[in-house]
Amino acid sequence: MKRAWAFSCILGLSLGLSVVLGGCGKDESRGLQEPVASASQAPARPAEAVEQEQARQPAASRAQSEDGFAIIQLAQLPRQAVATLRLIEAGGPFPYEKDGVVFGNRERLLPRQARGYYHEYTVATPRSRDRGARRIICGGPRRQIGECYYTDDHYASFKRIAD
Template identity: 70%
Template sequence: MTRAGTRERAGKWLRHGALAAFVAVAGWTGIGLQGGPGVASVAFARQAPGSSTGIAATVEPAQLPPEAVATLKLIAAGGPYPYPKDGVVFGNFERMLPAHRRGYYHEYTVPTPRARNRGARRIVCGGPMRRIDNCFYSDDHYNSFKRIVE
């Protein structure tokens, strides 16, 4: 690579680094971009480390989309699941769900009509496989959860 190419690449990284620094400062100080809440404000609103999970919302199976009800039935039956990643361990890194040891939660895809990929809808269940008495529904790819209650 030429010296000019290296300088151009370094300049690009510097510009991106400066943008990342601005976004981080804007988020931490609460300065919203385009009038919205700061980046950190959203993160802290989701879940502050060490606090309770804050899952107050519940949903009954009858209120779920039909695809979610079908996914719950598949979970109870032990599969077969339509997506290879269904049944994998959900890490709960955002601490949105009650704290448990790693491997306690498993995630399952809720198909989204007309989506080209897995979409954003998921069901996360805690405890042994095939149990659906401790499941949570997310329609926004883990940004929020509702506890599924009978």
């Protein structure tokens, strides 16, 4: 019994399954020690490493708008997003039936506005069988680029598109 338990713990720990197996930590009767760190307890990156990574990014990608959103330049957008912006400026026609519908801002990540202020547009995703996760959300009656936001994670985060 002890041998089977020890083997399953060693195998489980080497596969990162200590949470699933449970009881594989320090146990006086069996003499096993808990591993130094599991995959779920990976040490946080030091602040210096984060700062260095941010310093390597172009200044434009680190810029923030006055409302706190990261700014993305037109040149940084995928070409499909630039094409969608051009369609928005031209007033259509749009390839997806839901393009131009009111965006409800249910996530409340964009600045609060009256219902109907924001409209959403699909950014085509190559090789995707559906509309994908990429969208451009524009606000205001004229839908100017300066009032548009880009998301590539289906509304989990937004970047303001710079003019």
